[in-house]
Amino acid sequence: MLTIDGFKQALRHAQSEIEANKDTLTDLDRAIGDGDHGINMSRGFEAVVAVLDDDYASLGDLSRKVGMTLMSKVGGAAGPLYGSAFVKAAPKFGDATEADFKLVKEALLEASTAIKARGKSEVGQKTMVDVWEPFLSDLSEADDFDAKLDRLVGETEDMIATKGRASYFGENSRGTVDPGALSSSIVLKAIMKEVE
Amino acid sequence: MSDIVELIIVSHSAKIAEGIQDLMKEMAPAVPIHLASGLEDGSIGTDVTRILEAIEAVDKEALILSDIGSATMNAELAVDMYEGDKTIQFYDGPIVESAFVASVSSGNGMDVAQIVEQLKMA
Numbered sequence: 091m092l093t094i095d096g097f098k099q100a101l102r103h104a105q106s107e108i109e110a111n112k113d114t115l116t117d118l119d120r121a122i123g124d125g126d127h128g129i130n131m132s133r134g135f136e137a138v139v140a141v142l143d144d145d146y147a148s149l150g151d152l153s154r155k156v157g158m159t160l161m162s163k164v165g166g167a168a169g170p171l172y173g174s175a176f177v178k179a180a181p182k183f184g185d186a187t188e189a190d191f192k193l194v195k196e197a198l199l200e201a202s203t204a205i206k207a208r209g210k211s212e213v214g215q216k217t218m219v220d221v222w223e224p225f226l227s228d229l230s231e232a233d234d235f236d237a238k239l240d241r242l243v244g245e246t247e248d249m250i251a252t253k254g255r256a257s258y259f260g261e262n263s264r265g266t267v268d269p270g271a272l273s274s275s276i277v278l279k280a281i282m283k284e285v286e
Numbered sequence: 287m288s289d290i291v292e293l294i295i296v297s298h299s300a301k302i303a304e305g306i307q308d309l310m311k312e313m314a315p316a317v318p319i320h321l322a323s324g325l326e327d328g329s330i331g332t333d334v335t336r337i338l339e340a341i342e343a344v345d346k347e348a349l350i351l352s353d354i355g356s357a358t359m360n361a362e363l364a365v366d367m368y369e370g371d372k373t374i375q376f377y378d379g380p381i382v383e384s385a386f387v388a389s390v391s392s393g394n395g396m397d398v399a400q401i402v403e404q405l406k407m408a
Contacts, residue, residue: 130331161363165331167356170363173334208359255355 092189096284097152098142104280105135111276118269122256126166127269134164134172149183153197167254168270171205171218172277178204191231194285198278199226209253216249216256216263218270225278235282239275246271289347291392291401292318293385294340296352296361298332300324306385313386314393320344332357337364347373347398351384373398377405384408 092100108115108131116128137159146152157176161169182197183189189197202222206212211219221242229238244267251263254270293310297303303323310319320340325331332352337360341348352361361376368374375398377384387408391401 126331161360162333162335165325165329165333165356167359169332170334170356170359174363208363 092149092194092281092285094146094149094152094187096188097149097281100280100284101135101138101142101156103283104277105139107276107280108132108135108273111272115269115273118267118272121266122251122259122263123269124166124255127168127273130164130166130168131273134160134169137163148185148187149189149197150180150185153177153183154180167209168273170208171270174204174208175201189285191285194281195226195229198222198281202226211253214249215253216246216251216268216271217253218268218274220246220249220268221271221274221278235286236279239279243267243271243275289345289397290317291388291396291398292320292344292348293388293392294320294322294337294344294348294350294361295381295385296332296337296350296357297321297323297381298330298353298355298357300328302353302381306382309382310385310389314389317389317392318345319385319389320348332360334360334363334367337361338367341368341370341372341374344372344374348375349388349392349398349401350374350376351379351381351388352376353381375399375402377402379405379408 112128112132116125119125119127138156141155141159153176157173161173179197179201182200205222206219211217213223224242246268251257256263295303295306300323303321307319320343322336322340325333350361352358365376384405387405388401391404
């Protein structure tokens with residue numbers, strides 16, 4: 091069950107993991123982008139943690155607030171992408187104060203759809219979509235979430251980017267893990283940990 | 287003149303946006319240009335809340351133009367989020383050329399739909 095406190099705990103956990111991986115995210119983004127993903131995600135999730143002390147009536151309210159905060163604080167492409175993800179997941183959570191595995195999966199599917207729509211991206215383009223969509227497509231409660239996410243992140247290494255800033259690197263984008271895929275795995279791991 | 291189409295320039299860089307504004311003032315001084323560029327602290331980035339603030343400052347109708355990546359995504363996001371009754375449209379094209387065509391067309395009395403048609407032909 092994902093409770094409001096559990097969701098808050100997941101976001102705090104995501105923030106500390108992003109902080110721990112800030113340099114890695116920035117280095118990956120420097121190799122195939124503009125080198126600000128670590129800094130942007132750190133700034134965004136610090137702002138998220140700052141709103142977690144407030145009271146929220148439902149998981150939907152919390153998800154919406156997290157999304158709006160990320161939209162206005164991240165500064166790079168991750169802002170509208172993660173922001174839209176949490177904002178679009180909010181109506182699926184609705185007034186619920188706790189969500190079982192099925193509801194969390196449904197809300198995350200909404201988030202994944204929002205990311206694809208906002209970024210106009212599909213699987214195979216070496217973006218965060220390569221984590222979100224395959225992770226959720228056949229997700230079951232019995233899965234080893236962390237292992238599955240690690241595998242999906244690893245698979246972006248051999249891809250050639252055809253979307254986002256990395257696409258300008260063409261063939262040279264091969265050999266580097268997609269930074270958005272890595273940050274997505276951090277966020278999803280943190281949420282799934284609280285659902286177990 | 288109150289129904290003149292205004293422009294909102296969304297750029298990662300405040301300098302790029304200011305430069306476009308300077309250039310357009312020479313071409314079409316009567317067309318109001320709003321800037322939503324850079325982050326609050328002046329650093330490089332784009333922020334949807336600044337675009338929404340720019341929309342609030344518009345009189346009746348405006349065309350939004352953006353540079354790359356997150357600027358484009360945030361411009362589309364702002365249009366999706368805007369719930370008011372002004373006519374706000376986003377056009378995805380080269381920002382300097384589009385701003386040039388749009389400001390001259392606006393100065394010539396075209397509405398947003400006509401300007402977008404003009405941009406598609408440019």
